[in-house]
Amino acid sequence: MNQKDAELDPQTESTYECFDCGTVVRATAPDACPECGAEMRNRRTPIE
Numbered sequence: 001m002n003q004k005d006a007e008l009d010p011q012t013e014s015t016y017e018c019f020d021c022g023t024v025v026r027a028t029a030p031d032a033c034p035e036c037g038a039e040m041r042n043r044r045t046p047i048e
């Protein structure tokens, strides 16, 4: 058993959620929401 599963890898797809309409996509680094063009947020990244 190890705890390295939580490590973020920029080459791995992760889940992003649209700030504006809530659309969720899986991608490596989406530029903008495919539905409305708003900024996407990585759901694994806490808001600061």
Ligand SMILES: [Zn+2]
Pocket: 018, 019, 020, 021, 022, 023, 033, 034, 035, 036, 037, 038
């Ligand atoms: Zn959107």
